[in-house]
Amino acid sequence: MNWIKNFVRPKISGILGTKRDVPENMWVKCPETGEMVFYRDLEANQFVIPRSGYHMRMAPEARLKHTFDDEKWTDIALPDVVVDPLKFRDERKYADRLKEARAKADRKDAIVAGRGHIDGLEAVAVVQDFAFMGGSLGMAAGEGIVTAMFEAADNKLPLILYAASGGARMQEGILSLMQLPRTTVGVQRLREAGVPYIVVLTHPTTGGVTASYAMLGDIHIAEPGALIGFAGPRVIEQTIREKLPDGFQRSEYLREHGMVDMVVHRHELRATLSNVLHMLMRQPTPAQAVQLPAPDEASQPEAVPADTEA
Known part of the structure; x- marks a missing residue:
């Protein structure tokens, strides 16, 4: 003792x-x-x-804090879902695991959504918390993502999604897998509304999340060194019995092979998001919005009188 x-x-x-x-x-x-x-x-x-x-890794609150102006946002209320619909149990009851994860994270599930401004442009941001059961996609997470997508679509606001997940939540079985097409419907709603959908891929983004909404964005931004893929590199090596290239499934490798649009350091991420969103929403960037001083009247060219001859 x-x-x-x-x-x-x-x-x-x-x-x-x-x-x-x-x-x-x-x-x-x-x-x-x-x-x-x-x-x-x-x-x-x-x-x-x-x-x-x-x-x-960053907590969802820290993500939103560094995304929105003045570190202020309004939380989007996410709906409740049935807890442990399959009464699943392995070494422990799923209900007990979920209760422990909720107490530790002080939230209901792995999704946090907020609405705020980025350099004056209103937007919706969704963050997956990897610390909550590996950011796994279950019914609650899927419902939260769809709710945020509909919020953005209904209000004609761009949506930013910070993806971080190990994949679908096995304790919910087929109900977890059904969140893949459901979130795809949410992405379609954003496209029908004509608003941008930007995905920020963080470490790690794998499994069914990568096979659905995480790779359906208008623009994909990855943080340096992030692991992004469906199956993990060890599983792939064991399946094909070959050694994978160095940096395989990492952000820089995927950018070189056309899977992501850009790799952006976290210190430059907010400015990059602001510029991309202002451009896609056809709004002047903060630099362009600066009002230039009015020209001096003395410097104006004199008006040429109109020709009065018939």
């Missing part, structure tokens, strides 16, 4: 009565280089490791 961990620390936490707003481990290790970064510094750098440039 660890006396300090099991007795002293709980006593101190009870006396202080405050909730930590940072992880217990205040240092984060870079998965690529092993560099240790202080959490506050990483948070201030939009969760990008300063030296290596490795893009860590």
